[in-house]
Amino acid sequence: MELTTFFQQLINGLQLGAIYALIALGYTMVYGIIRLINFAHADFLMVGAFAVYFFASFILTLTNAIPPIILFILGLIVALVAGALIAELSNRLAYKPLRYKPRLSALITAVGVSMFLEYFFASLPFIGPSFRAFPDLLKPVSFVVGGVYLNNIQLLDIGLAIVLMILLTFIVNRTMMGKAMRAVSQDKDAAKLMGINVERTITFVFLIGGALAGAAGILMAMTYPRIYPNMGILPGLKAFVAAVLGGIGNIPGAMLGGFLLGIAEIYATSYNSLLGEGIAFAILIIVLLVRPQGLLGEKQSEKV
């Protein structure tokens, strides 16, 4: 492989990885606190993307005079709010009744919520199953550095993924709410006895997780400007894999897992595109066999 190609692929991998990492952050966040693999997370992303789509389309029919950066920021806010709302709604209606029930029934419910959102959106007459072009919120600008092509949206993806990870780490480690979250993740009942409002903490986690999904949604839609109700399935699955790879429940781990999976997938694909996906999964399996707890996950030693 030529050197420029190598670096180009690295950039490609970072871009894809950033998307995975953004989604994985939300997965890992919810998992870390209530041990639920929230399969619907990828669909919160889709809801966020559609919210921005309708919002932006509406604004753009009114006026074209809004500066792109303002439009993007407004869109981001809409995405965050939409993601947070749908996440909390799912939590309230579907997950909360199962809080103290077998863990796997909550998982199946999550699969149900995921299916519901996908099919419901595809069935709604004003959304439907078709692919829609996502409007350009920011004008894409490409530039070439030493033969390697870059663009502003790639940099935005990578930058925002890192910023959000830092923000999240800060929230979890440095704030009162973060402390409460960590307490709930250790032991719900003990946390309750210590005067922590467990349900409020979980709500907060879902709001943040949903907002992250919304952010991932708008970025994904800007990077790959085609949205449809099933748009979350494949990246969601990969992001979940990334979260596990990094050590599920671990925020920097999700980030690392996302970027590693993205890069691995890109290089595997460029090596052999027929087997690219399979190779990415094979890497995952090998990593997990060597480190069953994921890359940054803590080893759970069992007490006998």
Add this chain to the structure above:
Amino acid sequence: MKKVWRNLPTLRLLIYAVALYILLMLLSSGGILNDYLMIIINICLIYVILATSLNLINGITGLFSVGHMGFAAVGAYVAGTFTTLVWKLPNDGSVSTTLLFIVALVLGGIGAAIVGALIGMPALRLKGDYLAIVTLGFGEIIRTIINNIDAVGGPRGLLGIPALSSFTIIFVATVVTVLILRYLVYSSHGRAMISVREDATAADLVGINTTKYKVWAFVIGAFFAGIGGGLLAHLIQLAHPTQYGFYASFLVLIVVYIGGVGSMTGSILAAFVLTILEKYLLPMLLQWAGLGVEWRMVIYSLLLIIVMIYRPEGLMPREAKFMIPEDH
């Protein structure tokens, strides 16, 4: 008499099965159960095989496999390849087609079991969600591999599989599967598997080779999934990689958990209820209500959520009496 009836659950199970078979056959030949209902019943039965075999892995042994259709894919492709090849040979009618089909199914099951053993290996080191993700990854790898083997059609699928899955064969295969799994679960080996689910460390320390039983659970579960896959392929006369993705695996997982994890009765019941609901009742209801067919899955997933909220342990969390052998 009543006592005998109560004390011989196996006999009861068989009588139920035979009665059901005769009933269905009568209804079918009488034209009351048309081809549409028969194909649904066939699919129900195949789901019974898939769900009970997954239940052995997830429910009985307490592992967490989400790539069950990967095993079914191996079974479908092995069995399908075998029959398509054999059917090309000149046949003077001396070899019974049913016999050949059984051979094909068993070969498919063995193929799946070998893959199951391979996938069972990581189960020794991995737990819970990590194991889940690895089985999911394996399932996708199997699909990717099949997609790239042009000899079995690649993305075109394996075509021209003879239509050998008659209702009778599917029914017998289902009953045999259920009987075998039931006899296995209610034996000392089954109890050993259950002890792995309950507390693997403690099981190890009362002399259970937990490693062995984890792998066996995968091997046996995969074997029957392979049989299910083989039956499906010969029912719809083709095998296609997209039928065996993670989404399809989730549907089997849903059957197991809606039915009640660890309960074979639950898996059987849920396989019927969910398949009939999805493929028969909902389309009919929608037609009656004048809604588009696309709403079917919306209602289906909504019902799924509601059932889980109101019956988190599933529809039939406990085994029915006739599913527990008398000598247990």
Add this chain to the structure above:
Amino acid sequence: MPEEKKVVLKIDQMSHSFGGLKAVSNFNLDLPEGVIWGIIGPNGAGKTTVFNLVTGVYRPSQGHIHLLGEEITGKKPFTIVAKGAARTFQNIRLFGNIPVLDNVRIGMHKNYRPSMFDCVIRDGKFRRAEKKMREESMELLARFNLHGRADEIAKNLPYGEQRRLEIARALATNPKLLLLDEPAAGMNPNEVDKLMEMVYLIRDEFKLTILLIEHQMRFVMRICEWIKVMDFGETIAEGVASQIQNNPRVIEAYLGKGVN
């Protein structure tokens, strides 16, 4: 001259550490047949680790373990059980969601093993094995006064019965050596007395050698013929009860250094 007794468990220079922390260092033991010995020590002294090393949960970083003359160092737990060591747990670990009878039968699995094929076709081998397993299990349960509870779900038993069931399950594996990890934990004096009787009884009836870990001094001092005291992984003293009681290092380990 007293009769030379067979050594059931022999541990030489066994050490183990977690990360940098020495959990057990230079542990030695020659456990003669038929005795009841005890290991005591404050929390975190490494007692349970000794059990975990003997039963194969961990692999010792140094040293050798022999069970009935056979080296078992680093063997897998189920093989060690097969060679005749059984144990209970500090925090009871039953198979909670299944009947009491099945808990015991699982313990018996290693003794009767019809093949899976036998089980599936329900042949004579299977039926004979099942019959014997059921009979022996019921007998064993009766020993522990649990036969009335055979069909109950294990986790629904009261605490004391769960403790007894755990011992019954360990005995189902047909051991020569029984390791009891804090059998008297959470019991009142009355129950402790009963437990003591039971320990003697099973020792004689099942021809066992017993090694136990305990916190309750009263129990240990009364039942154990020989006591080893551990602190920070080291053996700081051993002897009969009276010797231990007056050993200044033991007192120090339990009560801390005096002001002076």
Add this chain to the structure above:
Amino acid sequence: MRNSRKAFVVVVLVIGLLAMVVGCAAPSTPTPTPTATASSPTPTPTTPPPGGDIIIGCVAPLTGDSATFGKSTQNGVQQALDETNAKGGLLGGRQLILKTADDKSDPTEGAAGITRLIEQDKIVAEIGTVQSKVSLAIAPILQAKKIPMVSPTSTNEKVTLVGDFIFRACFIDNFQGTVGAAFAYTNLKVTKAAALFDVGNDYTKGLAESFRDAFTLLGGTIVGFEAHPTGATDFNAQLTKLIAAGPELLYLSDYYNDVGLICKQARALGYKGYFLGGDGWDSPDLVKIGGADVEGGFFTNHFSKDDTRPEVQTFVKAYTAKYGEAPDALAALAYDAANLMLDAITRAGSTDGTAIRDALKTSNFKAVSGTIKFDANRNPIKAAVIIEIKGGQQAYKATVAP
């Protein structure tokens, strides 16, 4: 004990319920035994519907990944039926009714769906389904029941080989690839080309392979041949590799939604050459998704919307008016498939399957995608056109006869 009873009772009740419902729904129609062997002389069905409506079936992927294609297909068929109904129906004023079933892109669902349409709804003909894998599962069932089927878009050669009741309205796999290769080599004077396709989709794979083979045969060089998984959104890895090999033309056999993204990403990676593809490109959404980056791309298609033939103009106008968007290739082919079937029913003068089949065989029908006749394998013989994306619109470029 009670529980066990309950379980069993529920199962039996459900089945009993089914039986009852069916008993009511289909009172006195004698069902021919399903196991009728092919050798026994089959009597023509003794119950030609006594007038009333004519039921047409359409199995299509209405949910799942390909739902949008299923939707277009359904719309196209509905359009054809509505037009005929508006003209007074068929066979002396009988109205046409469309019954649909969702196959979820799954062969098993397709098989269940088609049997439902046959048994419950008593369809006389089937238009569908979209994907070859599902068509291959439903075709044997229709063949056994002697109900004719025209698949609008199943390109796999094997589909119509299932039996003589199975027809199609589209090209088979290799035709478009060959046409595309010839256009690239002779018209665009390109000698180095590369291809990208969906590894999980037999249609795109088949097209890419036939392009590769034809292009090489003509004397061109294929410098790259890469795949992507179904549902992918990121094609950068493949494109970087392909572009590094220096092709003058990229052959993109995907559907419009993927093509839009691929073109965008290729241009962002500095690719300057041509794009060429197949009829999967034909959708107004191509330009919406791909924007300026698909400008100047070429694709092979069944017809051009600029074509002045009345069939084309009426269809495009009526469809756009009804559904609020211009028809894509799937809608057009479904419309053609339905009209072919309706034409055959008219010529057969009855709704008898065998009669319709015989009429279909002798079709010579002026469809949107050209005048369609069937060859011996029930594939249409028709010309392909080359379309160029110009100023965000589809512009007619050339016609290539088979």
